[in-house]
Amino acid sequence: xxxxxxxxxxxxxxxxxxxxxxxxxxxxxxxxxxxxxxxxxxxxxxxxxxxxxxxxxxxxxxxxxxxxxxxxxxxxxxxxxxxxxxxxxxxxxxxxxxxxxxxxxxxxxxxxxxxxxxxxxxxxxxxxxxxxxxxxxxxxxxxxxxxxxxxxxxxxxxxxxxxxxxxxxxxxxxxxxxxxxxxxxxxxxxxxxxxxxxxxxxxxxxx
Amino acid sequence: xxxxxxxxxxxxxxxxxxxxxxxxxxxxxxxxxxxxxxxxxxxxxxxxxxxxxxxxxxxxxxxxxxxxxxxxxxxxxxxxxxxxxxxxxxxxxxxxxxxxxxxxxxxxxxxxxxxxxxxxxxxxxxxxxxxxxxxxxxxxxxxxxxxxxxxxxxxxxxxxxxxxxxxxxxxxxxxxxxxxxxxxxxxxxxxxxxxxxxxxxxxxxxxxxxxxxxxxxxxxxxxxxxxxxxxxxxxxxxxxxxxxxxxxxxxxxxxxxxxxxxxxxxxxxxxxxxxxxxxxxxx
Numbered sequence: 001x002x003x004x005x006x007x008x009x010x011x012x013x014x015x016x017x018x019x020x021x022x023x024x025x026x027x028x029x030x031x032x033x034x035x036x037x038x039x040x041x042x043x044x045x046x047x048x049x050x051x052x053x054x055x056x057x058x059x060x061x062x063x064x065x066x067x068x069x070x071x072x073x074x075x076x077x078x079x080x081x082x083x084x085x086x087x088x089x090x091x092x093x094x095x096x097x098x099x100x101x102x103x104x105x106x107x108x109x110x111x112x113x114x115x116x117x118x119x120x121x122x123x124x125x126x127x128x129x130x131x132x133x134x135x136x137x138x139x140x141x142x143x144x145x146x147x148x149x150x151x152x153x154x155x156x157x158x159x160x161x162x163x164x165x166x167x168x169x170x171x172x173x174x175x176x177x178x179x180x181x182x183x184x185x186x187x188x189x190x191x192x193x194x195x196x197x198x199x200x201x202x203x204x205x206x207x
Numbered sequence: 208x209x210x211x212x213x214x215x216x217x218x219x220x221x222x223x224x225x226x227x228x229x230x231x232x233x234x235x236x237x238x239x240x241x242x243x244x245x246x247x248x249x250x251x252x253x254x255x256x257x258x259x260x261x262x263x264x265x266x267x268x269x270x271x272x273x274x275x276x277x278x279x280x281x282x283x284x285x286x287x288x289x290x291x292x293x294x295x296x297x298x299x300x301x302x303x304x305x306x307x308x309x310x311x312x313x314x315x316x317x318x319x320x321x322x323x324x325x326x327x328x329x330x331x332x333x334x335x336x337x338x339x340x341x342x343x344x345x346x347x348x349x350x351x352x353x354x355x356x357x358x359x360x361x362x363x364x365x366x367x368x369x370x371x372x373x374x375x376x377x378x379x380x381x382x383x384x385x386x387x388x389x390x391x392x393x394x395x396x397x398x399x400x401x402x403x404x405x406x407x408x409x410x411x412x413x414x415x416x417x418x419x420x421x422x423x424x425x426x427x428x429x430x431x432x433x434x435x436x437x438x439x440x441x442x443x444x445x446x447x448x449x450x451x452x453x454x455x456x457x458x459x460x461x462x463x464x465x466x467x468x469x470x471x472x473x474x475x476x477x478x479x480x481x482x483x484x485x486x487x488x489x490x
Binding site: 021022039042043046047050051054055058101104105108109111112113116117119120140175178179182183184185186188189190191192193194195196199200205206 | 220223226227230231234235272275276277278280304305307308333334335336339343354355390393394395397398399409410411413414418421422424430431432433451453456457460461464465468
């Protein structure tokens with residue numbers, strides 16, 4: 001059994017959280033509030049030292065980089081939102097963030113998520129004679145088309161369009177099934193980690 | 208009340224208990240389930256395995272917080288062990304404020320196993336806010352993005368980063384994440400700078416990244432605890448890696464829990480149809 005006090009605290013908090021599985025209780029609530037408080041406090045302290053001190057105070061104080069005062073002042077206009085009279089000033093930093101963000105994200109995002117994937121779906125190469133890879137590519141191509149038809153609402157889902165849309169539903173259901181299977185696996189993995197922590201790190205029952 | 212009605216009305220706490228037993232018992236039973244290596248894991252392993260100490264440092268971004276560390280930390284440890292076994296330098300960082308502590312803790316712990324020196328063999332970067340801005344900034348100048356390391360040492364004085372300016376000198380960046388940050392790495396790292404990207408992700412998110420493997424926008428991927436166990440298997444087989452194989456040990460429990468889950472799903476469905484049939488008859 002561990003003699004480390006921090007392991008004991010973590011173990012008891014883990015058990016406190018799992019006590020919710022039996023029923024909601026005060027021990028669970030304490031652990032939950034502690035988690036929220038500690039996470040927030042930790043994030044604020046990391047941000048304070050790495051961002052406010054590291055990126056604002058140090059460059060001005062030690063490196064005499066006074067130019068960064070301009071973006072700092074623009075950023076501080078966000079606090080104008082607390083004043084009803086001056087809240088319009090916060091639109092200035094917001095416009096910078098949205099303008100920069102959209103300018104950077106739209107072309108790169110379009111290329112990453114649409115152009116590359118469309119290219120890859122259309123191109124069905126021979127894969128060096130590997131029939132399985134070719135079949136795989138055809139399944140994906142049919143799946144993409146059928147799913148897109150399912151989400152195409154300008155035509156009634158009747159006749160050929162309806163049949164292709166139905167095929168799309170099957171693809172979507174299979175995708176949901178795969179996602180659900182992976183989700184189950186993920187949740188169990190998290191419990192496995194905690195079980196290992198309790199049995200190995202805390203109690204020393206397994207190696 | 209017949210059997211199927213009892214099944215459908217079963218108190219969920221019995222299911223929790225059953226799952227807990229299914230997960231805990233395999234830890235005490237010595238069974239070895241063979242782990243088959245999937246292509247996405249193999250591809251990531253092979254890519255890192257072809258690197259040499261002269262290839263430049265690899266970058267591992269711990270883009271997660273304690274809520275998903277059960278799945279993701281074994282991956283990070285396995286990749287670090289692989290890199291240190293090959294004497295490849297490592298840069299670790301996090302795009303999450305709550306992930307930076309995990310990054311430092313895990314990196315220094317694995318480095319100690321391999322007698323690696325901070326600043327010379329590896330460097331831990333501090334938290335800098337902004338996903339896309341940080342990745343884009345690394346693409347221009349990593350030492351400008353991180354003027355100091357996690358411990359406050361100036362990055363331009365660290366031998367680990369000698370000759371490293373941006374992604375051109377970093378052969379691969381691996382985002383270990385339970386969220387959408389790998390998209391940011393693909394979008395800003397791969398599309399903008401042509402950086403090779405690897406992903407270690409939670410099982411929940413794994414299906415989202417398969418399309419990116421097919422388009423070769425990702426070098427490889429570790430999906431969930433199974434991906435971590437596969438990577439551990441590879442490094443234990445070829446490098447006799449030291450330390451505890453957390454994911455591999457957990458795979459027996461994972462398999463047992465899946466069997467219970469499948470049985471419960473089948474029972475639940477039979478129960479549903481049986482009760483529906485009974486209701487029709489009585490109506």
